[in-house]
Amino acid sequence: MRPFGSRLAGGVAALTLALSGCSDSQAGQAVPDPSAVGSSEPGLPTRSTSSSSSPTTSSPLDDVEPCSLLPDSDRASFGLAAGERQDLGRSRGCNWLQSGVWALRIGLRASLAFKDADLRGATAHRVDIGRHEAYRVENAGGGTGGTCEVFMITSQSSFVEVTATMVTSRDTAKACEYAVSVAKIVDPKLP
Template sequence: MNRATTRLATACAIGLALLATGCAGSDTAGTPKPVDVDRPASPSAPTISSSVREASALTDLAPCDLLTSDDVGRLGLRHPGKEDSVGGIKTCNWYGTGDGAASAGIHPDDGADDLNLDGEHTATTKIGEYDAIRVEAPANAKYVCYVVISTSATSSVQVIGTVKATSTDTSAACERATKAAELIAPKLP
């Protein structure tokens, strides 16, 4: 079981335990009273965290909708993209004419800290309003670069830029990944 699945199972177990303890063992007698709907909710009223809302909003996104045909043209690639699923992650790939590609993967349940970036050459950056991490030549693949946009502590979007597989021009791959990420960021929830 991976960390994200373990974390989800633990959160569900804790949530069920809280529900059970909130209802069980109450021996306070009395008549229920209606709630005053004109009075604002108390500060202790349950709320949905922003991380949960953002993850849900990311789940509803179609990755191929993250770049328009104009956006893809600016990257020197072809529209429309091709939808795929890699390890259960919804992705979209936009291809060029032998000159590499770009892709975007939506991680509604994995923040940047949940992705295995150990041993990679990383740099923190900012993409629009979001904190991000740039990963240069992952697994020593010099023709690849990607940018992980942190939409919350528990969700992210990974944007990959590539050039020809025979290339060692990591900076060109990073330029493509960064440009694609900058075009995608304004469309994120």
């Protein structure tokens, strides 16, 4: 049963990224990357894997481990299985799953300003989660329901995204309840 849950969590995470539609554009002057060699995911450029491809600027999220942001005691209170690290594009992240009920992803965007994120037509609504400026987005990309994201701004060029996706229902209100609750746990752990 574990392998199926792992595949389901990975699939839900990929769906979450597709629904969130965050673009990889950054503020500043665009400069073509001569090492770009195609795309591993639609819309996401692939860079050279040489050791010189690490970012030249630091981010407050550089030293944050995404799976550490939801402690086991909190994870258990939501009925979630242990988290699995999964990076999607330039989003370092961690996925959790309550089999048959809901999935959670916490993604770290260390080099993208929230103002530059592509919300795919969705409207961001301000939400109070603690000390970070935060926005709630429902069903980005015109989804059929059951997905809610909370974006917490950590700097002018970085944010953390908490995405809750209902697995077997389209209950967006419940997804938002989960996303906001998790965001309130994560908020004090962020720089």
